[in-house]
Amino acid sequence: MAERKTRLFKGLDLAARINTESRTLAAGLDTPPVCxxxxxxxxxxxxxxxxxxxxxAAQAGIDMRIADYAGTANAIHAQIDAIAAAADIDAAAMLLPLPHGCEPVEAALRLGPEKDVDGLHPLNAGRLAIGLPARPPATAMACLLCAEEIFGALRGLDVAIVGASRIVGRPLATLLLDAEATVTLCHVATSDLAAHTRVADLVVTAAGVPGLIGAGHLKPGAVVLDVAVTATPDGLRGDVDLAAVDGHAGLVSHVPDGVGPVTTACLFRNIVEAALARRRAALQATRTAH
Ligand SMILES: Nc1nc(=O)c2c([nH]1)NC[C@@H]1CN(c3ccc(C(=O)N[C@@H](CCC(=O)O)C(=O)O)cc3)C=[N+]21
Known part of the structure; x- marks a missing residue:
């Protein structure tokens, strides 16, 4: 067995650096950002x-409050309207899946672009899509930062993304394009997935199909960021068949402590930026009123 074992990517150091930056920014506010x-x-x-x-959350200086969705779709819409109107809440993250009858874009529209930290409001998603400064969805941003941590500059890198969701595949394709990578966005109707992933230096997979990616899907030495989280009887599973790719992939992200902590740190950064913008705007409004 002279075969080299695949290395595992851990994002804890990167996440800690992002959280330290966030805490420094948040310290400039009278009170911690509330999400x-x-x-x-x-x-x-x-x-x-x-x-x-x-x-x-404390590492990033954020006051994070977690609540359940109110029961029915109508009650949830009222709940989001109340959050949008609350002066003491800077931001809200509405985690998917939404309860039956609720639609993510409808929810984001009710919340409004200022408090949206998932990048799901059409104004925020649109800003990202046309290359303006934006607040990208945390998981997509985390994949970009992990890729930069692993490869350095991404210019000219061949990347295959598996899954075209609003919170991972689509925004990540835009972020990678802005970084001058060559991007192939594969999805559920891609006829020969392996043909696309096999030529990539980096494969980012977010399909939610455990075991989807095996050795035949990867160029030897390729890097794989697996951000899928599928509940199975054995716990949370990604898309990668780790046993099958071992010794073939060069580096695979690890669960726990791989991309997950970086995703959380990116959400925190979005929250701090939302709070800074909101409080600046509030200050501006009181100044002009006097
Ligand atoms: N609007 C929205 N945006 C999301 O980004 C979003 C969402 N909805 N709905 C749920 C999924 C899931 N997701 C995770 C992020 C980090 C970890 C994470 O940090 N996991 C830990 C622990 C994992 C474990 O317990 O094994 C780790 O990887 O170290 C997990 C899951 C974001 N999602």
Missing amino acids: LVLADRDNAGARAYCERQAAT
Whole structure:
């Protein structure tokens, strides 16, 4: 067995650096940024995210409050309207999946672009899509930062993304394009997935299909960031068949402590930026009123 074992990527140091920056920024405010997180904590992925947030919010100087979605779609819409109007809440994250009958874009529209820290409001998503400064969805931003941590500059890198969701695939394709990588966005109707992923230096997978990515999908030595979180009887699983790719992939992100902590740190950074912008605007409004 002369075969080299695949290395595991851990994002804890990167996350700690981002959180330190956030805490420094937040310290410039009178009171800590306040974010309300709405989540279905029966969903294993959302629960893992909430647990990570609760455990590390203090590192970023953020007051994080986690609540359940109110029962019916009407009640949830009223709940979001109240959050949008609350003077003492800077931001809200509405974790997917939303309860039945609620639609993510409708929810983001009710919340408004200022408090949206998931990058789901059409104004925020649109800003990112046309290359303006934006608040990208945390998971997409985390993948970009992890890729930069691993490769350095991404210019000319061949990247395949598996999954075209609003919170990962689509925004990540834009971020990578802005970094001058060559991006292939694969999705559920891609006819020959392996043909695309096999030529990539970096594969980012967010499909939610455990075992989808095996050795035949990867160029030898390729880097894989696996950000899927699927609940299985054996706990949370990504898309990568770790046993199958071992010794073939060069580096694979690890669960826990891989991209997850960086995602949380990116959400915190969005929250601090939202709070700074909101409080600056409030200050401006009182100045002009006097
Ligand atoms: N609007 C929205 N945006 C999201 O980004 C979003 C969402 N909804 N809904 C739920 C999924 C899931 N997700 C996770 C992020 C970090 C960890 C994480 O930090 N996990 C830990 C622990 C994992 C474990 O317990 O094994 C880790 O990787 O170290 C997990 C899951 C974001 N999601």
